Amino acid sequence: MAQVPQTFFDALAVRAWCGLALDALGRAREEIDAINVYPVADGDTGTNLYLTVESAAAAVEAVFAGHEAGGNREPGPTLADAVRAMAHGALIGARGNSGTILAQMLRGMAQVLTGDEAPGHADGRGLGLALRRAADSARQAVAHPVEGTVLTVASAAAHAAEAAEGDCGAVARAAHEGARAALAETPDQLPVLRRAGVVDAGGRGLVSVLAALVATFTGETPHDRHARVEARDGTSRDPAECADGAPAPGQGGPAFEVIYLLEAGDAAVARLRERLDGLGDSLVVVGGDGLWNVHVHVDDAGAAVEAGVEAGRPYRIRITHFGAGDVHTTGAEWTRGERAQRAVVAVVPGEGLAGLYTEAGATTVLARPGEPPASGELVEAVRRAHAREVVLLPNDADLRHTAAAAAEQVRAEGVRVALIPTRSAVQGIAALAVHEPGRRFDEDVVAMTSAAGATRYAEVTVAERQSWTMAGICQAGDVLGLVDGDVAVIGQDVTATAEAVLDRMLAAGGELVTLVLGDGAPASVAARLETRVREGYLAVDTVVYDGGGQGALLLIGVE
Incomplete structure (x- = not known):
């Protein structure tokens, strides 16, 4: 027309x-x-x-x-x-x-x-x-x-x-x-x-x-x-x-293109610009009013994502490897194309998840409620894995610096370590699901980082004391629904609060819901949530795991 x-x-x-x-x-x-x-x-x-x-x-x-x-x-x-x-x-x-x-x-x-x-x-x-x-x-x-x-x-x-x-x-x-x-x-x-x-x-x-x-x-x-x-x-x-004779991808420049959306304030984004400018080139940060699109070319994709995590909430993370034939290393030097022994070391909050991660081939460090592991424990876990290449999943925002210190120590011992800034065990599950030891290390880290970054996380827990939250004042005994680390829902019933949290997360879309049940979760909550997803959100799948004594009543992940 x-x-x-x-x-x-x-x-x-x-x-x-x-x-x-x-x-x-x-x-x-x-x-x-x-x-x-x-x-x-x-x-x-x-x-x-x-x-x-x-x-x-x-x-x-x-x-x-x-x-x-x-x-x-x-x-x-x-x-x-x-x-x-x-x-x-x-x-x-x-x-x-x-x-x-x-x-x-x-x-x-x-x-x-x-x-x-x-x-x-x-x-x-x-x-x-x-x-x-x-x-x-x-x-x-x-x-x-x-x-x-x-x-x-x-x-x-x-x-x-x-x-x-x-x-x-x-x-x-x-x-x-x-x-x-x-x-x-x-x-x-x-x-x-x-x-x-x-x-x-x-x-x-x-x-x-x-x-x-x-x-x-x-x-x-x-x-x-x-x-x-x-x-x-x-x-x-x-x-x-026309491109004949032009520099090929990966030659003479950074190895990865990293793009993500970021929810953050102006001051945090100003700091992010400075940090990313030091990590790579082709830096473009656009947006405003709390929402930004970040684009940068870097050699360390994990560091670029971690910088976004420190600035705010990155999501829709896309990482592209320029020139899959090139190997970019940190730490020890490896022969091009060599498939070195690789391991995943993960911090997990409960025995149930420890079993799940172990079945998937990971070396685990158990973090009991109120007892986060020290960097020395993570170093010992990496050594116990007996691998020349290690992917480290802290699975907790508060463990970021601890994990970074451990990574630096084992790098000095000749171990190649990639720290993926997972902030919840459900993000670690998403990363572990795409882990393939047979492919090159950089490619494996890119896939795992992307999967973790594309997973929103939440937890349902019980307030121990009265406090101020993003959702208002909570009292001791209230049921709290935290989305991406912030209290989003305050309720009295575990199942109702979990449903409200899940609806809020799926409002932004999703393809897979992961539920990890803690010891104190009601027996019916998983079935209720599965039914809610099946009836209210077409083409969204649900998987349920037993987390054991993980502290939270329920962990939720939405990919």
């Missing part, structure tokens, strides 16, 4: 732009992937941009669907509703370096378009201001901006948009032309592009997004001919050939 041009930048224009941008990136995705040589030649920039815009478009469609479901077909969602949804959808769905930057650009636009100057719609001037904020916000989000990248293309688009006069269509055309001109110059600014004879892949994707903006306001899509890229000698090369 033909696209009806929009006169102003309103909610309908936002909806149309997202749809057209998604179509444009869908057509250009393979081409953009093929010319992706910076910052890592991993051939996924086009795909990452597409997935980012797909998430933004879905969020905007949800706003329109919700408005119609409420019976309010006129006048429809406001511009503020639509751009906030667009920015939020892009933030939570951002993939890769370029996708994360694009998400910040959309957030910058939203900040302008939700202001008092644009209560219902924006004209050409408002669109120009929004594009300027988009470019500035993106540049500020990157720890070390590099010219010849999407940042340069965004700045050129903003400059052209600000200088243009006329309606939104005229401003969009100017922004697109400015971006195209800047994109053509990127090989002159970035040596890796010049050597490969390509333009910047992220900038190429932004040109497609801006072409969709032109089509939104004019009904005409500019013809961007980038299917063949001009090399330095003036000859033409196919995109699939």
Whole structure:
């Protein structure tokens, strides 16, 4: 169906732009992937941009669907509703370096378009201001901006948009032309592009997004001919050939790409930026108002995740190994491809879980209620495992520093140790479930870290004394439901409190619920919770384990 041009930048224009941008990136995705040589030649920039815009478009469609479901077909969602949804959808769905930057650009636009100057719609001037904020916000989000990248293309688009006069269509055309001109110059600014004879892949994707903006306001899509890229000698090369001679993934750079969403305050994120900047490169932290998307390239993926844990609550953790053939080591040197003996050492809170972990092949350290193990006990457990490679699961946020001290001590003895910052035994179960001793150590650690990070955890316990909590004042004997370490529910009945906690966790989605029953848990609680999951949440599975004397009445994990 033909696209009806929009006169102003309103909610309908936002909806149309997202749809057209998604179509444009869908057509250009393979081409953009093929010319992706910076910052890592991993051939996924086009795909990452597409997935980012797909998430933004879905969020905007949800706003329109919700408005119609409420019976309010006129006048429809406001511009503020639509751009906030667009920015939020892009933030939570951002993939890769370029996708994360694009998400910040959309957030910058939203900040302008939700202001008092644009209560219902924006004209050409408002669109120009929004594009300027988009470019500035993106540049500020990157720890070390590099010219010849999407940042340069965004700045050129903003400059052209600000200088243009006329309606939104005229401003969009100017922004697109400015971006195209800047994109053509990127090989002159970035040596890796010049050597490969390509333009910047992220900038190429932004040109497609801006072409969709032109089509939104004019009904005409500019013809961007980038299917063949001009090399330095003036000859033409196919995109699939353009990465020849470019640095391969994993060569001369960090081994892993780490991305996660993070719930944290501004001060904690400022500290996180400093720490991650010291760990790796390609650092981009975008977002605000308590929700952030963190992207970084590092050699120590576990350290990057642990930094997020210290800053707030990381989730939707995605870790990608650049160049699976490369081995990146810490501690002792190992021969490339050698499959060294490996062990998992885990701290567990009860005898039941100790048996479960032992059956899965782990060496366990029992942590009785009120008696956390010392670093010396963890060192002895690692030695007892008799392995040259060890994955350490502390399974308790309070044991993070203890486990780190133990890891440093055994590394000095020539043992290769990876500390995965699990904060609950259910996160450890998730990590252990994907553990494969036969694969390379780095790959195993990546899989285990990702599984643990994707698992939300909760516990149901009984208050020992009156105290202040995040959910209010509790009295001794009250049943407490803690989600990710904070009291979320205060109740009188164990089963009812557990149901409330489970509903709260599954409201954010999930595929697998893990229940670990303590000695004091009611006999019927597992059956009640299994029934609740089966009847209320389709396609969600449940597994139940006996935790024994683990302290808490119930542990809950949601993957």
